[in-house]
Amino acid sequence: MALIKATGVKRIFKVGSIEVHALRGVDIEIEQGEFVAIIGKSGAGKSTLMYQLSILDHPTEGTIEIDGHITERMSSAERTSFRLNKLGYVFQDYALVPELTAEENVMLPLLMRGDGAISARLKARAVLDRLGLEDRVDRRPGRLSGGEQQRVSIARAIAHDPVILFADEPTANLDTETSAQLLQYMQDLHRAGQTIVMVTHELEYAAKAQRVIVVEDGRIKKAGTPKELELHQRRVHQS
Amino acid sequence: MLVTLRVALFLARRYIVRTNPWQTILVVFVMMLTFLNLVVVNGILVGLIDGAVFGYKKNYAGDLLIQKMPEKDQIDHASAILAALESEPGILAYSPRIVEAGTIEAHFRESVAFPDEVRDRVGVAVVGLDIGKEASVTSLTTSVVEGEFLTETDDDYVVIGGNLIDRYFPAAIGLQTLSNVFPGDRVRIEVGSVAREFKIKGIVRTKADNADLRVYMLASQLKKMRNGLDSSPLDEFAIKIAPNTSLETVRARILSYGIGALALVQTSEEAIGEFIDEIKDTFAILGNIIGSISVIVASITIFIIIFITAITRQKYIGILKGIGISGLTIEFSYVFLSLFYSLLGITGGVLILYGVLVPYFEAHPIDFPFSWGVLSVTELGVVVRSSILAITTIIAGYIPARLIVKRNTLDSILGR
Numbered sequence: 001m002a003l004i005k006a007t008g009v010k011r012i013f014k015v016g017s018i019e020v021h022a023l024r025g026v027d028i029e030i031e032q033g034e035f036v037a038i039i040g041k042s043g044a045g046k047s048t049l050m051y052q053l054s055i056l057d058h059p060t061e062g063t064i065e066i067d068g069h070i071t072e073r074m075s076s077a078e079r080t081s082f083r084l085n086k087l088g089y090v091f092q093d094y095a096l097v098p099e100l101t102a103e104e105n106v107m108l109p110l111l112m113r114g115d116g117a118i119s120a121r122l123k124a125r126a127v128l129d130r131l132g133l134e135d136r137v138d139r140r141p142g143r144l145s146g147g148e149q150q151r152v153s154i155a156r157a158i159a160h161d162p163v164i165l166f167a168d169e170p171t172a173n174l175d176t177e178t179s180a181q182l183l184q185y186m187q188d189l190h191r192a193g194q195t196i197v198m199v200t201h202e203l204e205y206a207a208k209a210q211r212v213i214v215v216e217d218g219r220i221k222k223a224g225t226p227k228e229l230e231l232h233q234r235r236v237h238q239s
Numbered sequence: 240m241l242v243t244l245r246v247a248l249f250l251a252r253r254y255i256v257r258t259n260p261w262q263t264i265l266v267v268f269v270m271m272l273t274f275l276n277l278v279v280v281n282g283i284l285v286g287l288i289d290g291a292v293f294g295y296k297k298n299y300a301g302d303l304l305i306q307k308m309p310e311k312d313q314i315d316h317a318s319a320i321l322a323a324l325e326s327e328p329g330i331l332a333y334s335p336r337i338v339e340a341g342t343i344e345a346h347f348r349e350s351v352a353f354p355d356e357v358r359d360r361v362g363v364a365v366v367g368l369d370i371g372k373e374a375s376v377t378s379l380t381t382s383v384v385e386g387e388f389l390t391e392t393d394d395d396y397v398v399i400g401g402n403l404i405d406r407y408f409p410a411a412i413g414l415q416t417l418s419n420v421f422p423g424d425r426v427r428i429e430v431g432s433v434a435r436e437f438k439i440k441g442i443v444r445t446k447a448d449n450a451d452l453r454v455y456m457l458a459s460q461l462k463k464m465r466n467g468l469d470s471s472p473l474d475e476f477a478i479k480i481a482p483n484t485s486l487e488t489v490r491a492r493i494l495s496y497g498i499g500a501l502a503l504v505q506t507s508e509e510a511i512g513e514f515i516d517e518i519k520d521t522f523a524i525l526g527n528i529i530g531s532i533s534v535i536v537a538s539i540t541i542f543i544i545i546f547i548t549a550i551t552r553q554k555y556i557g558i559l560k561g562i563g564i565s566g567l568t569i570e571f572s573y574v575f576l577s578l579f580y581s582l583l584g585i586t587g588g589v590l591i592l593y594g595v596l597v598p599y600f601e602a603h604p605i606d607f608p609f610s611w612g613v614l615s616v617t618e619l620g621v622v623v624r625s626s627i628l629a630i631t632t633i634i635a636g637y638i639p640a641r642l643i644v645k646r647n648t649l650d651s652i653l654g655r
Contacts, residue, residue, distance in 0.1 A: 056561055057649045077565065084563020091652070095558040097250075099257040104249075109562050111246050140257070156562065 002029035003164065003195055004053055009062035011048050022048040024218035030197060035190040037209035038199045045218040047168060050199045054087055054166040055079050067163050084112055088157030090167040094149040096141040102128060102152045103137040106159050113160055127155040131185060147178035154185060167198040171205055183208045247571030255579055266544055270584020273537035277624045278592060278616060281526030286615035287607055288519040292511055294610055298445035300507035301376045301477035302486055307502055314502045317473035323496040329489035331481040332375035337367035337461050338474040341430040343454050345417045361403060361415045364453045365430055367461030376479045379443060379450055386422030386441030394460055397437040401444035402451035428454060430464045446610050534628060538635040545573055546639035553643055557651025566644045570637060577636025578629065585625045592616065
């Protein structure tokens with residue numbers, strides 16, 4: 001059974017009297033342990049699709065089933081709790097809480113899941129160590145580089161062992177070298193069995209995924225391995 | 240719920256410690272001023288009346304006041320009362336007084352020379368005192384503002400209450416007063432058909448009207464002026480009870496001697512009249528109204544501050560919700576923030592109140608025309624007002640947080 005199963009997902013935004021069809025009926029299945037990249041031009045609907053799959057947003061139509069749970073039936077509190085227990089997020093602009101240190105940012109979801117302060121601290125420190133941030137634990141986001149902030153963001157997303165890790169343009173604000181390192185971390189996570197759904201407009205980075213879904217005009221245009229889509233031969237950025 | 244509160248506290252604590260300290264100082268300062276406004280305005284208004292009651296007790300009535308029945312000219316069988324007071328162990332001291340209606344006239348020699356001029360004369364209560372006994376019950380003898388108080392040998396002297404003199408109690412207030420009267424001046428006092436000249440030894444000012452509208456002389460001299468009609472005429476007893484003694488117990492024992500049939504036996508609070516309580520209640524309401532306005536201002540301040548804080552952090556609130564932090568947790572974190580502001584403000588206010596204001600007002604009471612205004616603050620009043628302020632602040636902090644938290648998570652994250 002697929003870990004994520006989206007059927008006929010539509011998302012329509014109303015801007016005044018105008019209806020914008022961001023998604024026009026998307027069907028996707030993502031298996032446990034897959035590393036999926038969603039690519040597309042700006043405005044194609046790739047981020048909107050990820051927001052639906054990660055239940056940060058409600059589809060206008062269609063159903064999304066994650067790990068056997070039908071998400072439309074969940075209340076707002078249940079969705080929040082589901083995100084806490086099953087999902088992990090890496091946002092484009094790191095989205096770290098500025099008043100918290102790197103360690104405290106990572107501790108936060110662990111505390112919310114009921115871990116004691118000491119246990120949460122130990123787990124947070126272990127994940128930060130794994131990501132090479134052992135000497136940055138007490139720093140607040142303002143005193144970390146972009147790459148370090150994004151690694152803290154990954155640490156926060158994976159510290160509670162989520163079923164699925166969602167990453168929305170995680171390399172968007174990083175230089176090439178740091179982006180490559182970040183992709184390497186994600187590939188390591190994938191190899192360790194983590195299911196990852198990543199939105200990117202960088203073909204080069206999408207090529208690191210196991211499967212690529214191309215979104216265009218609110219629909220899935222094509223999907224396949226990077227090799228099938230010949231991404232490894234294309235160096236041109238789609239943006 | 241415990242986890243919710245723990246994480247909320249975790250977030251609030253970090254925010255307080257790591258946010259701009261000037262913001263915290265400003266909000267705490269506003270809360271402190273609000274608390275002081277709430278307590279001090281009410282305290283001064285009520286203290287104004289408390290000061291009057293205290294002055295009445297301290298300078299005129301003592302703890303218990305025995306007075307003649309309204310329909311009588313004097314207390315019947317005063318000797319029986321004296322015997323009862325002497326035998327009552329709960330009484331520390333008492334002062335028997337003779338009170339007669341009379342007049343006092345200043346510049347009376349000039350009025351003989353200029354008979355067409357309006358005479359400088361006012362109606363007064365003339366009081367005969369046993370100086371030593373009076374000093375052991377009230378502070379009248381130490382409330383002299385000009386000259387000196389009487390001694391046991393001052394047969395030809397009187398002391399005048401300040402409210403009988405125009406420089407202390409301007410005639411504009413409505414009472415007739417004597418003008419240009421100073422210690423050393425001669426005045427003529429008339430009681431019944433007997434008139435006699437006395438020299439003014441001093442002027443007393445106690446802020447207790449009953450005491451300040453009287454003329455005092457030795458009891459022996461007033462007895463003489465009453466032509467010896469009664470060998471022991473007495474009209475009033477001011478009584479001071481022993482420390483750690485129940486006022487009601489002492490009164491009950493005095494009444495058990497049958498004195499209730501001979502005279503009115505009242506506590507100083509009863510003697511001053513119910514109207515004082517009514518004025519006190521009215522002033523308390525007035526103080527509470529003024530205080531309520533400051534609570535509303537503080538609530539609006541907290542509302543605005545929390546609203547601005549929450550709206551500028553809307554994106555982070557969205558992210559917190561996105562990563563699974565419940566809306567209730569985020570709301571509680573702002574409630575804790577508001578609670579922190581109010582508790583710190585209240586603590587600062589209490590320190591200033593008991594460390595500065597209460598000692599200051601005790602040492603320097605406000606000079607109101609009819610009382611020495613003190614700051615009337617009770618522990619219960621402080622607790623109630625602190626609780627009102629804290630609860631109001633919590634509500635004022637919760638509402639804006641709720642408004643922001645209930646927004647769509649994704650909209651908050653994307654800043655839409």
